[in-house]
Amino acid sequence: HGRLRSHPPVDTDEARYDAANRDEHIDLALRWTHYIGDWDIGIAHFSGTDRRPVLVPNAAGDALIPFYPQVEQTSIDVQATLGAWLWKLEMLYNDNKFDSYTAAVGGFEFTQYGIRGGSADLGWLLEYNYDERDERAPSALARDLFFGLRYSGNDIAGSTLLAGIIYDLDNDSQFFNVEAARRLDESWVLTLEARLFNNVDRADPLFYLQRDDYLELQLQRFF
Incomplete structure (x- = not known):
């Protein structure tokens, strides 16, 4: 069935659309962008078929049917680069x-x-959703x-690491993510990817993934 699969599964073959001409709407x-000193500002508006469907149970209750509604969406994004600090806000x-x-x-x-005193950089990230x-x-x-945290070795091997945790402030559910990569030589690359779920509450949308922890170590050769 594959990993990170919803339960019940999503039946994309039965997708429905708000628009009469379905996915051909x-x-x-x-989008408008501007900058003022160290600040970058963007304002956007979208009118049309939402790319994020509403999942509706089918009559039998054994599958979810994606429904794509028509939406009017307005957004603003602001980013400030202040020395070693990068501040972001999207609404x-x-x-x-x-x-x-x-x-x-x-x-x-x-x-x-x-x-x-070396060439490596280390970034600390914090976001509220x-x-x-x-x-x-x-x-x-x-x-x-x-x-x-984000680590960049800035070395010949191109060593990188991105690791983080998402913590639900309502129910204490936790999701851990790790991605790392390093070239062994001109032809071989070693990558690591891990996804871990902990204390996932029944009310959390990730509850059906609570037993889908996995660790993937991949060795790739390029010709």
Whole structure:
């Protein structure tokens, strides 16, 4: 069945659309960007078929049917680069036939350059995810905190590491993620990927994945 699969499964063959012409509806997307000193600002609007479907149980209750509603969505994103600090904020308002809601994510990344006098950099990340729908949100990131670190060796081997934890402030569910890569020589690359779930609450959208912890070590050869 594959990993990270919903239960019940999503039946994409039965996808439904709000628009009469289904997936051939012509959408409209506009975006304006500007910068003021160290600040970058973007404002966007989207009118058309939502790329994130609402999952509706079928009549038998053994599958989820994706329904793509028509939406009007306005968003704003702000980013400030202040020395070693990178601050970000993204907010959106989505209006559709099922719901109208506000969602946002904001946080920072602080980078330590040339740690221990070497060439490697280490970044510390912190983000807060908010969705006004809270428990009604199809995403697991309704009121969650993300903390992570990003390591870049800046070496010939291209060593990289990204590790983090997402912590649900409502029910204490935790999701751990690790990604690492390093070239062994000109032809071989070693990669590591791990996904771990801990203390996942029954009300959390990730509950059906609670036993899907996995560790993948991959050795690739390029010609």
